[in-house]
Amino acid sequence: MQFLDQLHYFTVLDGVAVGLLLFTWIVAGFLIENPPKSRPSTSVLVAEYRRKWMVEMITRQPRIFDATILDSLRQGTAFFGSACLIAIGGGLAAMSNAERLKGIADDLTLSAPAVIWEMKILLALVLITNAFLKFIWSNRLFGYCGVVMASVPNDIENPVTRARADKAAELNIAAARAFNRGLRAVYFALGALGWLLGGAALIGATVVTVTILFRREFTSASREVLLRSEE
Template sequence: MTSLDFAGLIFFLLVFFGYQRIAKMVGRGKNVNALMHQTRRIWMQRLMERPDRIVDAALTGHTVNSMSFFCSATILVVAGLLGVLGKAGDAQQVLGAWTFVTHSSATIFQLKLIGLIAIFVYGFFRFTWALRQYNYCCALIGAAPLARNDYPHRLELADQMAIVYTSALTAFGGGIRCYYFGLAWIAWLIDPVAFIAAILGILIVLLRRQVYSHSHQAIRRFVELNPPEDLAPQEPMRDERN
């Protein structure tokens, strides 16, 4: 491995594990994830007022199906990469036939494949942790008290439900990002310069969606026009790496 390979690897690790902090700094605390947490607070506050919560149950169930799909798909990706690792010599010969691919030793090529597998294994754990937390959220929704305006802790309960909901979707988003950064890692099989360029390109795309997209503007305006009821907003707890 050259010094450029090491620089690309360090850059990848910093961006991959520090993305949430980067997005928070760039968006000044008003990125899509932060705004969606406020939106979920509004949702849970409305849920506490509704006597019939069929719509809320349907929306929750739809997201559970999406998480289950990605859990299964990630396992298939890991299985396919393990198959490629077993035929690493053949795969290296195929890539080596391309003129724009930087040649490397068989050991380095195998280590890069193992790193790619590790990314998707990490994504699988993120998806399964998101699914578990979503089940917790379903239990909280089902145990929510009946709609009564005189219930003293209505807003606080809604905030706690929103925190669990946001924590689940934060883990889900972490799993989705494994697919994005997995593509950048594949570029490392070609060339370390392509690896660094791919990391930077994916980071720009993700940050643009978080801070400068039309969806961000619409969600931000929605929260401004329809703010949560007065209660000290609570930040979601630091996501556990399970």
């Protein structure tokens, strides 16, 4: 009952801000992964190069270069996964000591019960937890990709060679997709921290986060490089 009595500290603006954050998180991910054919995202363009990579790998001898690149990709997923665990631990520690956070907020004239600050931190923790799960899954998929890559014969005439290379490419793309989803969750988790300053701040942080994501996926210099003609 005490928690219900404190819900009046959440305003309509807070509800709109949280809904906007979650809505844009889902919609932005969908648009980045399923862009119009006339304007592919950077992620989609790189996915095509992953397929070309697996084709080139067939005749490459030795395949040390391919193994090194794959290992660096797995290390990236492990690093971000570990960072997410640290962030989750820090968030839980902050929630367990919300009274201190409430004291700081009172000094900034942002007075509210400790449970309200816990709920605001929880939103960011949910997104970070989602990111952690995506990074772990990405790590496993890159591992599966490595196993399939090792099974690809060097003989281009072998009937199973191209089929296995295609399988490796799709596993590689799936791993990268999970990794990118994890990164987007981290971006939105950072944006969710804006809620500590109020609903208006959360809306502003959400707009900034979406702007950064779409700029990098649809208007970045790296995207222009990928689109350059190779003829």
